[in-house]
Amino acid sequence: MHDEITEVARHRQVRGGTRLAGVVSDLARPVVVVGSTTPVGQLEVMFRNPELGCVVVVEDGGTRTGIIMRSGLTAALTGRLGYGRAVLERRPTSEVTDWSPMVVHPHDAVSSVATRAMERSDARRYDDVLVAAEQWASASTADLMRSLVAALADRSSRDPQTRLPTRSATWHSLARRCDLVQGTRTRVVLVLLDVRGMSALNARHGFVAGDAVLVDLAGRLVGGLPRGCEAGRVDGDRFAVLATLPPMDDIQAAASADHLRRHVLANLAQPSAATGAAVWPELRSSVVWSVAGAADAEELVREAESRLGGSGSPGGSRVGRTAPSAPGPSEGAGDRLPLRRVG
Template sequence: MHDEISRLARSVASPRATLAGVVGDLSQPVLVVGSTVPVGQLEVLFRRPEVSCVVVQDEADPRRTGMVTRAGLAAALTGRLGYGRAVLDRKPTASIADWSPLVVPPGLPVSEVALSAMARVDERRYDDVLVAGPTWSSATTADVMRSLVAALSDRSTHDPLTRLPTRAATWHALAHRCGLLRGSGTRVVLLLLDVRDMAGLNARHGQGGGDAVLAVLAGRLQAALPRGCEAGRVDGDRFAVLATLPAMDDITAAASADALRQHVLGELAVPPEDLEPGRWPALHSTVVWSVAGVGNPDELVREAERRLLQSAGGLARAS
């Protein structure tokens, strides 16, 4: 099991993956006790359900830090013959502390924490992780793993560069919208936006420069969407916007769909103030909409792609 978790952590720990965040985001304040505190008093602290571990500070050497977990305390108090509590009640906490816990800085990526946690010996593998900061805190290994799984799930549906839904996720959302029509008078709108001369932009400013423009463009697009719309990155330099129109006649639907297209293009036309105008791309665009109460997602995508190709070809001939 821990080998599978380690592979997951390595996957999420790729250079461009920061979705899982840092361990400081998962940590909670933890109690600190002196190493001479009797185990009997320590047991009282663990009666509070929110306490999963405590930090043990060596009173003889402040540089030495240990930890006692709930499971570790329970095992010690049970003892091999069942006499642990009677033997340990007045002994110092130092006698049952783990003096080599996993201690990490708050800014360490969760993926790296998971790798270190899984590298521990079997009996310590799922112990809490201590987070050293201005004050001590801890993160449970379960929370670390949940964060990894959430990051992997997010990566499978969202583009890591633009943070927009991927093509698969976008077309799934389109199919879902079409499925909700069910003979009603509503319609689904699909708007496609294609960055003009993306290859030239990369050639002039490098791949990193092109990626930076796409990321800013995606953020602007997301901010420009009216309520109820959603956007996705459906190709390297292509974005899609989905919308649902209320019941209306064909002429009004056509006007509404084009109004959405013009609104989005208007919001994206002006380059950001901190970006030189020559680096801000122009866009090809096209919009299609379904028949009232009927929506075939595949047909909408094919028609939008066909119109976008015709639009780009016409502009190329004109230039």
């Protein structure tokens, strides 16, 4: 049950595309090239291949390059009176060619190409875009728009600096985990990490060094997480780790939650070779976990923030409105605050 809840929670969080939009060559596909004197009837045979969306037409004895879309050829062969096929079957392809297609460079940005494509007239707006490389290629407008939307979704849910999920995406995922544990014996754990003295670090070493520290921390945080956990950047100098605990009693849950906190801190304790000890910061942490089968995301966040900002202690709390009486304190090395029930 614990593994199922963890997997579902991770797949139901807000997600964008797998990468940023990139350049148009990432989406380009090879395209069939024919001469302008090729009979239209032969063209119709080519389009029997369902994967063929367009054909590039190179003018025989000329310099023009055009395009024929499947939809355009179908419309031409139908004709206004239904006699298009009979009239055009033996005519040259040039008669049904669009000689003013949109042609782009392979390294043009998808964002600019998609914008230009959508600015075309209604009749040509959804035609493929030709990519002028050593060999002609084409990119569908649908693929361009999907890539652009995926990039926008990614940028709205991923921190551009650390590539971790943003605060809204992280809290959304936390809420999903809380929903999924309702009525089960599993629990949700939230660990907050705060980089101490970030402003002083920026003032002393510069923003470039400060940004490098945050990126390094994020990479090592993600790389050292146990299976089923996920991390996010929830503030300029604050990170969060989410986890779901399998069924266990209150004492074991307290120990497991704090073990996760200590494991995360241990992975971030030593400075990296690239960053150096002179700028490597200290981290404050707090951990909270829900009662079995009853978790509230807002309550978890509020309690974790309170503990992190109030005393600076790494202690943890069991959080849940329907919790039974909490057991006695179970403190490890460095814990100064006992477990307590909130609500």
